[in-house]
Amino acid sequence: xxxxxxxxxxAYVIMGILLLFILIPLxxxxxxxxxxxxxxxxxxxxxxxxxxLENFEFVFIQRQNLLHLRNSLxxxxxxxxxxxxxxxxxAYALARxxxxxxxxxxxxxxxxxxxxPIVVALPFYVLFQxxxxxxxxxxxxxxYLTFLIPxxxxxxxxxxxxxxxxxxxxxxxxxxxxxQALRKVVLPVVTPxxxxxxxxxxxxxxxxxxxxxxxxxxxxxxxxxxxATYVGRAxxxxxxxxxxxxxxxxxxxxxxxxxxxxxxxGLALGxxx
Amino acid sequence: xxxxxxxxPVATETGAxxxxxxxxxxxxxxxxxxxxxxxxxxxxxxxxxxYSTGLSFFRVTFDSRERPFVLFENFAWVLNDTDYRxxxxxxxxxxxxxxxxxxxxxxxxALLLRRITVGRNWxxxxxxxxxxxAPIVVGLTWNWMLxxxxxxxxxxxxxxxxxxxxxxxxxxxxxxxxxLVDIWQWYPLIFLIMDAGLSxxxxxxxxxxxxxxxxxxxxxxxxxxxxxxPVILxALLLRTVDxxxxxxxxxxxxxxxxxxxxxxxxxxxxxxxxxxxxxxRAGAGSMIMLLVIGVISAIMFRYLYRDVERH
Numbered sequence: 039x040x041x042x043x044x045x046x047x048x049a050y051v052i053m054g055i056l057l058l059f060i061l062i063p064l065x066x067x068x069x070x071x072x073x074x075x076x077x078x079x080x081x082x083x084x085x086x087x088x089x090x091l092e093n094f095e096f097v098f099i100q101r102q103n104l105l106h107l108r109n110s111l112x113x114x115x116x117x118x119x120x121x122x123x124x125x126x127x128x129a130y131a132l133a134r135x136x137x138x139x140x141x142x143x144x145x146x147x148x149x150x151x152x153x154x155p156i157v158v159a160l161p162f163y164v165l166f167q168x169x170x171x172x173x174x175x176x177x178x179x180x181x182y183l184t185f186l187i188p189x190x191x192x193x194x195x196x197x198x199x200x201x202x203x204x205x206x207x208x209x210x211x212x213x214x215x216x217x218q219a220l221r222k223v224v225l226p227v228v229t230p231x232x233x234x235x236x237x238x239x240x241x242x243x244x245x246x247x248x249x250x251x252x253x254x255x256x257x258x259x260x261x262x263x264x265x266a267t268y269v270g271r272a273x274x275x276x277x278x279x280x281x282x283x284x285x286x287x288x289x290x291x292x293x294x295x296x297x298x299x300x301x302x303x304g305l306a307l308g309x310x311x
Numbered sequence: 312x313x314x315x316x317x318x319x320p321v322a323t324e325t326g327a328x329x330x331x332x333x334x335x336x337x338x339x340x341x342x343x344x345x346x347x348x349x350x351x352x353x354x355x356x357x358x359x360x361x362y363s364t365g366l367s368f369f370r371v372t373f374d375s376r377e378r379p380f381v382l383f384e385n386f387a388w389v390l391n392d393t394d395y396r397x398x399x400x401x402x403x404x405x406x407x408x409x410x411x412x413x414x415x416x417x418x419x420x421a422l423l424l425r426r427i428t429v430g431r432n433w434x435x436x437x438x439x440x441x442x443x444x445a446p447i448v449v450g451l452t453w454n455w456m457l458x459x460x461x462x463x464x465x466x467x468x469x470x471x472x473x474x475x476x477x478x479x480x481x482x483x484x485x486x487x488x489x490x491l492v493d494i495w496q497w498y499p500l501i502f503l504i505m506d507a508g509l510s511x512x513x514x515x516x517x518x519x520x521x522x523x524x525x526x527x528x529x530x531x532x533x534x535x536x537x538x539x540x541p542v543i544l545x546a547l548l549l550r551t552v553d554x555x556x557x558x559x560x561x562x563x564x565x566x567x568x569x570x571x572x573x574x575x576x577x578x579x580x581x582x583x584x585x586x587x588x589x590x591x592r593a594g595a596g597s598m599i600m601l602l603v604i605g606v607i608s609a610i611m612f613r614y615l616y617r618d619v620e621r622h
Contacts, residue, residue: 052423083466127348128344279451
């Protein structure tokens with residue numbers, strides 16, 4: 039392709055500006071998490087300062103955000119684990135078998151994405167009161183499955199379709215049952231896909247706010263809900279807030295960096311179908 | 312295996328039964344895989360929909376003992392409520408602006424990335440960062456950026472000699488500010504889809520078009536766009552459906568204010584149910600919302616399938 043030097047240069051310049059727009063809020067916010075209280079807010083902004091961990095100490099110990107971190111971990115990993123156990127076999131079947139209604143079933147599962155969360159929140163709220171599930175991790179895990187299972191099925195189906203079915207057929211000719219073939223031949227190949235799916239679903243569950251706000255009890259509220267409590271009517275504890283923000287952001291960013299290829303591929307696979 | 316069992320007459324019965332069982336299990340094996348997920352989805356998704364639908368035909372509050380059947384009273388009430396109408400109008404505007412904004416930016420960035428040769432994988436990673444960050448964190452971070460007194464944005468504006476703004480507190484700028492942040496957060500989704508779509512394009516049509524001396528713009532309009540139509544539709548469909556449900560960002564940035572200029576449907580329904588204790592009215596409101604989302608996506612879906620079948 040013939041691209042002139044000027045065009046190429048302008049592409050780099052525009053990209054550079056864009057990167058600044060993305061990174062400045064994130065970096066400035068992360069820096070504030072390490073600022074002592076007197077310079078949480080300042081105009082002009084302070085970029086160089088003696089970093090302190092007092093904000094983290096405050097949110098973890100005084101405000102018990104360690105508990106919220108634990109809740110977030112339990113709820114996100116629990117719901118992802120269950121969604122995978124239920125969704126991966128279904129995705130396999132939808133990728134491999136053509137049966138009456140298979141296409142309709144897939145479309146129907148995908149369309150579940152359209153449900154506004156409030157439609158899920160209302161019945162769950164009432165149900166949780168009846169069965170005393172409010173204030174349990176299991177309740178929120180259950181609610182998260184509403185959007186995690188369809189996502190798992192959708193993404194994993196994309197990975198299974200990519201594997202030639204000749205693989206398990208030849209294994210079955212050699213005497214494996216379908217389940218054995220699935221376990222010993224297909225699963226190892228599709229493991230990167232499962233990891234990418236698990237991560238993406240984990241990010242969704244980890245970041246979720248609406249259902250956690252409504253359905254979480256005092257002992258089960260997650261980090262995003264805890265973060266919002268630092269915004270008061272009169273004033274905002276910016277340093278503490280950004281400390282919590284950083285705790286929410288960091289695992290996701292690290293996971294994204296480690297698995298960037300898988301994630302990009304997984305997203306593209308799941309979305310473009 | 313079957314041959315050996317048929318030799319013994321005693322085993323024929325069970326042999327036939329086992330063969331039948333085997334045949335059946337082969338024929339319906341897919342349900343064995345699908346059933347667990349299907350049952351779970353029925354419980355966690357279908358039950359809530361049915362429940363909310365039912366709810367909207369009765370008069371229900373959190374503490375009500377009696378739940379009289381009122382047919383369309385809730386629907387009528389909601390449709391006559393000025394706040395609901397305002398929220399609906401705001402949501403439609405919000406969806407239109409943020410989806411087109413994210414689409415233009417996302418597609419633009421995907422095209423731009425193809426001109427860049429150095430460190431593409433790392434660029435992709437940074438470009439998609441906003442998508443992975445919790446909307447609540449994004450909203451709170453931008454609150455800080457947009458603060459009228461110490462926010463970085465106003466600091467930059469005054470540095471450039473422009474007047475500072477009270478971004479989220481004034482009726483003229485709050486909407487724009489929230490929508491821009493929404494675009495900031497969600498353009499990576501479009502970017503990812505379009506990036507994947509662009510990488511999958513065939514080369515041949517481009518080469519022949521260049522040989523014929525077609526301009527870049529003609530090539531883009533006549534080759535790239537038509538080829539990408541299905542991908543574009545998927546991207547728009549996904550983003551539209553999600554934009555309708557926006558809650559987190561608006562909740563922490565403006566909570567619907569100032570003067571209801573940023574009140575969206577999700578906020579309205581949340582308030583109606585959990586602050587004003589009007590469960591069934593929220594139910595009716597969400598049914599109407601679901602209906603509108605359903606109609607819009609059905610239209611897009613039809614376009615999509617028409618395309619897929621034509622190719």
